[in-house]
Amino acid sequence: MAQPANLKKLARERMERTGESYTTARKNILTDKPEGPKAVRAAAARNYAKEARDARAAEKTGKKPKPAPAPAPAPSPAEELPEYPAPTDVVQYDAGLWHRVLTQAGVTNPATGEPMSEALLAGLAGGIGFMVFTFEYEEVTTATIVTRAHPEPYTQNLLTRSGAKVNERTTGSAERAAEYLDHALDAGRAVVVRVAVGALPWIESSEVDEAETIDLAIVGEHEDDLLVDDGSGSLMPISPSDLAAARAKRKKEKHWQAWIPSRRSPKLETLTANVLEAITETNGRLLGTAELKGIPVHFANRFGIAGMHTWAERLRDTSTKKGWTQIFADPQRLSAGLAQLHGFMTDTRFGGFGGLRGLYADFLDECAELPGLEPLAEHAADYAQLSADWIDLSEMIDPDVDPEVRSELFGRMADQMERIAQAEERAATALAGTLATLNPAG
Template sequence: MAQPANLKKLARERMERTGESYTTARKNILTNKPESPRAARAAEARNYSSQGKTGKQNSGKAKSAKPKNTGQSANAPADLDELPEYPAPENVVQYDAALWHRVLTQAGVTNPVTGQPYSEAMLAGLAGGIGFMQHSFQDEDAVSIALVTRAHPEPYTQNLLTRCGAKINERTTGSSVRAAEYLDTGLDAGRAVVVRVAVNALPWIEEGEVDESDTIDLAVVGELEDDLLVDDGSGALNPISPEDLAAARARRKREKFWQAWITSRRSPKPQVLAANVLDAVQETTARLLGTSELRGIPVHFAKNFGITGMRTFAARLRDTEGKTGWNQMFADAEQLETGLSQLAGFLSDTRFGGIGGLRGLYADFLDEAADLPGLAELGEHSAAYAQLAASWIDFAQLLEEPVETDQRQPLFDKMAQVMDQIADAEQDAAQSLADTAAALRTAEGVAH
């Protein structure tokens, strides 16, 4: 939506004239809704009353209109008219980290060292950064491919919210009525509210386009007439009726009607953020190296994760005889085309993968983390992950050209060779970073 450059000033002036909340005034300006004469007269009466019938100015500020009872607490944010505008998505690499970058920016939360909004890279690193999981499944009709290069299986968004240090109002309820009330509270406070929905229940998603189990987080940023405006990362704010949004939220089997919003501008102290960064780095390296237990993952499936998973993947690419070998799985031309397309999609996707396997974004995280107290040595490892990003791009480029069925094994052999090289480099990078993090853990300023 096009927004006036001086929108905050216009909204503030309208609030003074009409007694509207900041959110309502802002919405009405954007939709060109005229001011209510009755509201303007009421505001004039309030101002007159606050100044005294003699026309003399009170020693204090003029009283504002009594806010409507929205159910928000007395600790709701003040100076809502000074909140930053909600930014548009730009150069997104990882969907969830970028979404929360925009939400935290709009709430005024900043990196305590730089004084600037949290970057997508910092939030992605705090969430767990990078990982690996590859799984192939074949039934009678089709082959399904999954490849995840972000942190997995730990709760990505929950880690992000916990470690960023922002003050968060997070709620889950089984009641659609209560969920709507919670949503209104956040919007009335002038904040974007993140909700979790079933993707295939969104009105702009074609039926059958995505799997029924797919979910996504959206930011509800305001209202437009009778609709809500949501940020789904597309670059435009999509209108959706409250009823359709409630239906999409209700389709979630777990964490039904989950939502979260930022209640204040509060940022953590630099030392606290440094400790949280170190927690995240140690979790990331342990998962990649296989030195920590994978929560909720059966032992027999753990071979598909981390650097071990990369080597398992390379072995399956080379296997020409076994049922789990790619040569046998993709003997059919149509399944070969579909499988390679799925793999390429995961490597370019911003939800569970991303360009360069998200390794470039992780390099940026390490560079930023190095500015925190006691963590300067983390920056020495960013070059290794920048190089890994280039290797992951090389792997993805192998999938760009069509391949005939009789040429599939030479392609798989090339893919296996590159994957082996990636696994070796990932092993060296993760072990080196883990050693540095272990040494920093006992250093002054970051020890728990």
């Protein structure tokens, strides 16, 4: 099958337009499959949202007459809130989402007086980690890699350690959920809701797992629609009924929502303590000195630095059924598995650019501005270098590799993974030494 020289670029551009996975976008380009009606609607929705934003911007500059005021009461001048930030240049999806929500609510970092950054929130959530799993199904073999903190509750840690006042609600009633949402929007705040990904109108449901969920920020209303921040870079319109349906499919924490009702920011000493707690937990997870709650003991070697060594061994193994050479002997499973692996490493949900290590370096630099935590800045360079190492690994992953040379590819990946594991251990061990001096009682 003839392949365009810029196939990867074309596939990613199609992913942006259609919401398809990398594998599906690539396959559809190769087979000349036209973009479906949902893709057309998604593109139209993005244009619609852009027009709505441009209209609001024009109103503020006086270029257009203002329309009749919305029925929801506007905040008084004393309560006026910052404008909701544009969702651009995000490294980690959930931390980026909550950075925008907290910024719009007026919550700040007490050390700087500035909004709490994506890097700070990502670090408070747990920052970095590692997990790798493969599962063989009837038609496909999956390859999952997670480079953010795992398995701790990422978003809940972020919210708790941010020190902001958070109003969380769950309800079995769609009607009551809509009332809760309206109440928060009437207060001029963005609201984060949890939905089933496949139930969103702009997503092809056949391309995502039925159980996959995502948090979205509802930032306001436009005519009869709600405007949604889904991290795509533009606000997407969605009808209240479509949103209710997507929320209802989330069986656990049904109709969950969270919003920030006040500007209350953490006290300096509280944020300092929470930073130390977060770094200590992250470091313990990586080094294997902290308990992995909810994870069976026999799976512990898939997590942290131990997991990195385990993966390197499986990559090098060319003879047993646990080795990747045997697991991915079938060409279709090989291509799909590597595409999925690359997606995990470059997507912003469970991984991110440079394995999120660069973002963690930024976090340590910011934490060094807190009283007594200045020594943390000394460790930022280690994680900045690790970011480059993770980028090198992600660039090795080639879904189009010739199946006959897959063992050689896996061998190169194993060598790089071992280099990363050794560097991760050095960095985490050095950081543990600093933590012991900053928090002797911990």
